[in-house]
Amino acid sequence: MGKSILITGGAGFIGSHVVRHFLHKYPDYQIVNLDLLTYAGNLENLLDIETFPNYKFVKGDIRNEAIVDQLFQKYQFDALIHLAAESHVDRSISNPLDFLTTNVLGTVVLLQVAKKYWKNDWNGKLFYHVSTDEVYGSLGETGMFTEQTPYDPHSPYSASKASSDHFVRAYGDTYGMPYIISNCSNNYGPNQFPEKLLPLFINNIRNNKALPVYGDGANTRDWLWVKDHAAAIDLIFHKGVSGETYNIGGFNEWKNIDLIRLLCQVCDEQLNRSAGSAEKLITYVKDRPGHDRRYAIDAGKLASTLGFKPSLNFEEGLRLTVKWYLDNTQWLDHVTSGLYQAYYEKQYQNR
Ligand code: NAD
Ligand code: TYD
Numbered sequence: 001m002g003k004s005i006l007i008t009g010g011a012g013f014i015g016s017h018v019v020r021h022f023l024h025k026y027p028d029y030q031i032v033n034l035d036l037l038t039y040a041g042n043l044e045n046l047l048d049i050e051t052f053p054n055y056k057f058v059k060g061d062i063r064n065e066a067i068v069d070q071l072f073q074k075y076q077f078d079a080l081i082h083l084a085a086e087s088h089v090d091r092s093i094s095n096p097l098d099f100l101t102t103n104v105l106g107t108v109v110l111l112q113v114a115k116k117y118w119k120n121d122w123n124g125k126l127f128y129h130v131s132t133d134e135v136y137g138s139l140g141e142t143g144m145f146t147e148q149t150p151y152d153p154h155s156p157y158s159a160s161k162a163s164s165d166h167f168v169r170a171y172g173d174t175y176g177m178p179y180i181i182s183n184c185s186n187n188y189g190p191n192q193f194p195e196k197l198l199p200l201f202i203n204n205i206r207n208n209k210a211l212p213v214y215g216d217g218a219n220t221r222d223w224l225w226v227k228d229h230a231a232a233i234d235l236i237f238h239k240g241v242s243g244e245t246y247n248i249g250g251f252n253e254w255k256n257i258d259l260i261r262l263l264c265q266v267c268d269e270q271l272n273r274s275a276g277s278a279e280k281l282i283t284y285v286k287d288r289p290g291h292d293r294r295y296a297i298d299a300g301k302l303a304s305t306l307g308f309k310p311s312l313n314f315e316e317g318l319r320l321t322v323k324w325y326l327d328n329t330q331w332l333d334h335v336t337s338g339l340y341q342a343y344y345e346k347q348y349q350n351r
Contacts, residue, residue: 249297
């Protein structure tokens with residue numbers, strides 16, 4: 001029998017790709033997915049794997065110690081891959097408390113329960129914490145974030161993720177918790193909730209709605225194909241060194257406006273619209289408060305120590321992404337209307 005792993009946030013964007021990746025690649029692992037199914041958690045992301053015999057979905061809150069404890073008791077986890085979080089910067093600006101409770105308190109609850117069950121024998125145990133490059137703050141025109149870059153978060157989201165990273169390291173230093181943290185750049189690909197830049201803009205282009213570009217559009221992000229993030233997590237989970245941090249990225253920086261123009265072009269092609277149609281929807285709007293100017297990840301350590309390489313070039317990945325959303329308009333319509341939330345009731349009413 002292989003490992004028993006708790007994955008938190010497995011019904012979200014990245015988590016659903018991680019769950020699928022592990023279930024396909026490691027059929028002898030027991031995977032339990034604990035997810036609260038907030039607005040961002042969607043079981044329609046997991047339809048293809050929900051009947052796998054070694055997979056169990058549990059609807060529950062990582063802040064609820066009793067639920068987490070029961071799961072540790074029942075499944076005797078060897079490891080945890082922690083993705084559950086409130087993840088959208090704009091929401092963190094209007095509602096920081098959810099970010100504090102889920103991202104910080106929720107992480108500490110998981111650490112606390114893991115310590116309770118593992119402390120007599122840390123051997124073979126791992127608390128894998130999935131974090132973001134946003135903890136490092138904002139870069140000027142040059143330079144990149146390395147694993148040594150001091151933390152300098154600016155949004156309530158990044159402040160909560162930074163805090164959760166500190167708690168994980170503190171449990172390592174104080175109690176001996178075996179942990180790994182990875183800090184990844186912006187992900188893109190299928191199943192991302194259409195509040196984040198790419199799926200929001202694809203959905204708006206499809207519906208001929210304005211594309212709200214914040215500020216001057218010159219903010220820069222570093223983009224990674226979500227399935228490459230899942231593959232990197234797998235690699236680090238199995239080959240990474242306990243107590244270490246790994247930056248994950250694809251060396252793929254784009255100024256927002258350049259990315260948006262390319263996206264418009266790809267959407268016009270795939271929607272069979274005349275060239276330039278989507279660009280007409282670009283509308284500059286008031287900037288996001290505290291908007292980080294530039295992120296760029298130096299993923300050199302991951303490449304040189306563990307041999308990670310992204311599988312796709314960005315233009316290929318962007319085309320696949322647009323195609324996925326345009327082929328899955330029902331998914332988009334469900335998440336934008338809230339209909340996907342009825343799926344859980346229907347699917348799980350007799351379980
Ligand atoms: P997401 O918002 O799509 O999914 C988050 C998931 O967590 C949802 O399924 C939600 O239901 C669940 N969740 C939220 N609160 C919960 C709670 N209290 N208890 C249990 N489950 C809860 O987020 P994502 O983009 O998939 O990000 C996943 C993780 O990766 C996060 O920790 C995020 O900080 C990190 N990350 C994201 C990116 C990115 O570009 N999206 C980049 C780097 C790191
Ligand atoms: P987002 O997808 O929210 O990710 P993050 O802020 O975590 O990097 O935003 C990506 C970039 O796109 C960021 O610089 C903000 C910008 N943006 C817009 O210009 N308009 C929008 O409507 C959104 C959601 C984001």
